Amino acid sequence: MRILWFSVTPSLFNPKSNSHNGGGWIASLEQIVRKEPTIDLGVAFCFPNLDFKYKYEGVSYYPIPAYRWSGLQRLCGKDNRKSMIAHSLRIIKDFQPDLIQIFGSENDFGLLCQHTNIPIVIHMQGCLPPYYNALFPVGMNKYDFYFTKGLSWHFRWMGIRSETSFRKRAEQEIQTIQHCRYFMGRTEWDKGLVSLFNSDATYFHCEEALRDSFLTGTKRWTLPKDKRVRIISVISNPWYKGMDLILKTANLLKRLTALDFEWHVYGVRDIRFYENKYNIRAKEVNVYIMGTAMKDELVDALCNSTLYVHPSYIDNSPNSICEAQMLGLPILATNVGGLSSIVRDGETGILFPANAPYTLTNLIKQLSADSERCQSLSKAAIALATERHNPDNIRKTLLNIYQTILKND
Structure with missing residues (x-):
């Protein structure tokens, strides 16, 4: 059975290029x-x-050569997708696959559904139409990127054109889903979106692979013995990932509680935009920006924390939460997107509304003082994650999906 992946990362060809906190889940699946x-x-x-x-x-x-155009060329209507499709079709001709798997309906590889008769299954990642709907937190818009001080030109330009870019890409994604027959995913959220955009689609459930440091390592979370509360978050740079919520909540913890805490944020390098926008200085509210970390370093950081907070305004099933669950951290996460499929509220973690810094502040205060509940959440999270991310189960599920598609197509 010849399977050709179109991946958003180089996978194991160059695993070091999967730079966000030490590696990617597609490499783990490979x-x-x-x-x-x-x-x-x-x-x-x-x-x-x-x-x-x-x-x-x-x-x-x-x-595939990274066909890049300057911002001016894009504004003038230049389109690199034709070159990418032509090169991709050449790859398909060379490899002669029985089945093509595309990772993500939101990227340009999804356009191949309209250019080949070989069966294609799209592995859902995020989904841009609802991401576009939650693009900016309350009180933020694209004009902040014109006037806020301390931004790199790349980040500023990305923010200015994000609304237009997301709108166009969201429409393309809807069309991609409408042109494809087979999908796989892992949450009720992405399953519902596939059904909404394409009622004739066939959807398969397949869990996501985790990195070996989280699966096979012997380290597990234990409640720190000292009284300092160590909060950890692993997010990425886009503003819809909730960096503003971290600063707002830390500010409230500092102002309204006597909690001795520190908050380490991995995956983000520069937060001057948020500091200037909300007039909250990270170090003044005990927030420390840690940048990216290799997977073993991240395991140590997670195991030495008190609890994990996921502040995103929109997400499907971030592996950062799954990895934290595998290690047994007590989880606090926004109830958005597909998170309710991977965090069972009150059992393997606690869900709270997006953009709710006061609610999150109170939850951190309560949970950090309740060691019995922390232990209960930890035990349940490990049991769930161990079963959900079992590599042998994932292999069997994936193989069955491939065989079913080839039999029915």
């Missing part, structure tokens, strides 16, 4: 698929490389 003798795998991905094809440990890798 490690699982490599162990299945009935699958001959090819992986295509955007990468600044001139060679057409590489063969390594039985996997065929196809770097």
Whole structure:
């Protein structure tokens, strides 16, 4: 069975390039698929490389040149998608796959659904139409990126054009979903969106792979013995990931409680925009920006924390939460997108409304003082995550999905 992936990362071809906190889940999934003798795998991905094809440990890798245009060229209507599609079709012709798997309906690879008769299954990641709906937190808009001080030109430009860019990409994603027959995902949220946009689609449930440091390591969370409350969050740079909520909540903790706390934020390098926008200085409210971390370093940081907070305004099933659950951290997470499918409220974590700093402040105060509840949440989270992310179960599920599609198509 010849399976060709179109991936948003280079996977195991260059795992160091999956730079966000030390690696990616697609690389973890490739490690699982490599162990299945009935699958001959090819992986295509955007990468600044001139060679057409590489063969390594039985996997065929196809770097797709990163067709980049300047901002001025994009404004003038230049479109790199035709070049990407042409190169992708050349890869398909060379590899001759029985089935194509595309990671993410939101990227340009989804356009291939309209250019080949080979069966395609899209592995849902996020989904831009609801992301666009939650693009800016309350009190923020694109004009903040014109006037707020301390922004890099890249971040400023990204914010200014985000509304237009998200709107166009969201419409493209709807069309992609409407042109594809098969999908796989892992939450009721992404399943519902697929059904909304394409009532004739077939949806398969498949859990997501985690990195080996979280699966096979011996380290697990234990409640710190000292009285200092160590909060940890692992997020990314976009403003809809909730950095503003972290600053607002930390400010309330400092102002309204006597809690001795520190809040470490991984995955973000520069928060001057949020500090200037909300007039809250991170270090003055005990928030520390840690940048990115390799997976083993992140495991240590998580295990030495008191609780995990996920502040995002929109998400599907972030692996950062799944990894924290695998280690047993007590979880506080916004009840948005697909999070209610991976965090069972009151059992394996606690969900709270988005943009609710006062609610989150009170939850942190209560949970950090309730060691018995922390232990209960931890035990339940480990049990759930261990079953959900079992590599052998994922391999069998994925193989069954492939076989079902090829049998029915």
